[in-house]
Amino acid sequence: MPADAQHNLSASRGRRVFLTGASGFLGRSLLSRLDPAKYEKLYCLSRSAPPSAAPASVAWLRGGLADTSAYASALAGADCVIHLAAATGKLPPKEYFAVNAEGTRRLVKQCQQAGARNFLFVSSIAAGFPNQSRYYYAQSKAQAEEIVRASGLRYTIVRPTMIFGPGSPVLAGLAKLAALPVIPVFGNGTAPVQPIAVADLASFIAAIVDNDFFSGETLAFGGPDVIPIEELLRKIHLLLRRSNAKTLHVPLALLLPALTLLEVVAYPLLPLTVGQMATFRFDGTARPNPLWNERRSQLQSLDAMLAAALAHDAR
Numbered sequence: 339m340p341a342d343a344q345h346n347l348s349a350s351r352g353r354r355v356f357l358t359g360a361s362g363f364l365g366r367s368l369l370s371r372l373d374p375a376k377y378e379k380l381y382c383l384s385r386s387a388p389p390s391a392a393p394a395s396v397a398w399l400r401g402g403l404a405d406t407s408a409y410a411s412a413l414a415g416a417d418c419v420i421h422l423a424a425a426t427g428k429l430p431p432k433e434y435f436a437v438n439a440e441g442t443r444r445l446v447k448q449c450q451q452a453g454a455r456n457f458l459f460v461s462s463i464a465a466g467f468p469n470q471s472r473y474y475y476a477q478s479k480a481q482a483e484e485i486v487r488a489s490g491l492r493y494t495i496v497r498p499t500m501i502f503g504p505g506s507p508v509l510a511g512l513a514k515l516a517a518l519p520v521i522p523v524f525g526n527g528t529a530p531v532q533p534i535a536v537a538d539l540a541s542f543i544a545a546i547v548d549n550d551f552f553s554g555e556t557l558a559f560g561g562p563d564v565i566p567i568e569e570l571l572r573k574i575h576l577l578l579r580r581s582n583a584k585t586l587h588v589p590l591a592l593l594l595p596a597l598t599l600l601e602v603v604a605y606p607l608l609p610l611t612v613g614q615m616a617t618f619r620f621d622g623t624a625r626p627n628p629l630w631n632e633r634r635s636q637l638q639s640l641d642a643m644l645a646a647a648l649a650h651d652a653r
């Protein structure tokens with residue numbers, strides 16, 4: 339075993355880790371990558387039932403971020419808190435703030451009180467978008483980042499790009515659009531995206547925890563390939579329908595004011611929101627960092643992740 343691996347193993351053995359969001363798309367992948375041999379106890383907070391096959395080192399705590407009594411005692415003695423839980427998808431605006439911002443505030447406060455020092459917060463690339471007007475998810479993630487930065491805890495903030503893999507909620511949404519006979523492309527379709535494989539992102543997170551890398555940085559992680567959003571939709575269409583896509587460009591200058599008006603009267607009924615248009619408007623790529631550069635050549639290509647995930651999801 340190389341010397342640095344030996345060091346990491348002994349550094350993490352006997353540690354206690356507290357994880358939120360373990361039942362979600364990213365959390366399930368991360369759970370399978372946190373080596374139980376390295377951790378004395380892994381506390382998972384979730385409102386869902388535990389998975390049927392979890393290692394004995396996993397203690398599943400039933401509850402939400404607001405139920406501080408369900409998890410406060412588990413934070414005492416936790417070496418590291420990995421906070422993935424979030425309100426995702428299309429929800430009433432107040433839910434994003436209640437879970438993502440206020441939920442994070444509560445968790446941070448409990449960490450401060452319990453003396454849990456190291457905090458890994460999974461945010462989103464959207465938290466850095468230049469215009470977050472009516473994008474409540476992005477606003478709530480940006481607020482949560484500020485809560486973490488001001489907490490006095492040792493922290494790392496991880497901003498993933500869109501995450502792909504079997505069961506990816508974001509890929510499912512894009513596939514719905516891309517499967518249409520004519521794909522609607524909002525705006526000019528040139529906004530760059532850089533999807534990352536869920537397994538690769540989970541490995542980055544595990545590496546941060548294993549190496550005790552909490553130096554107050556905000557690290558963005560994407561995959562190895564950057565392409566315009568329209569080209570991504572075309573690739574998905576080709577894989578799903580085995581034919582080249584036809585597209586229809588919908589000008590954002592028309593769509594955004596119309597959606598803004600409609601959101602005021604019919605937000606819950608709309609299939610699309612102004613916030614969701616952000617993917618078509620802004621640069622969704624990650625600035626490289628040393629950890630990403632180190633592993634870049636090993637990351638799953640976009641073509642490989644699309645082929646595997648779409649084949650899996652079609653079953």
Ligand SMILES: NC(=O)c1ccc[n+]([C@@H]2O[C@H](COP(=O)([O-])OP(=O)(O)OC[C@H]3O[C@@H](n4cnc5c(N)ncnc54)[C@H](OP(=O)(O)O)[C@@H]3O)[C@@H](O)[C@H]2O)c1
Binds near residue numbers: 358362
């Ligand atoms: N998927 C992406 O493309 C993407 C991209 C960028 C960033 N992210 C971020 O990555 C993280 C994981 O995303 P994901 O795709 O895995 O999300 P997901 O599949 O929607 O899972 C959300 C998780 O949050 C938990 N959760 C939600 N509300 C909660 C509450 N009130 N209290 C406690 N737990 C709660 C859920 O657990 P229970 O329902 O079991 O309680 C679930 O485990 C999130 O922070 C998300 O913002 C995701």
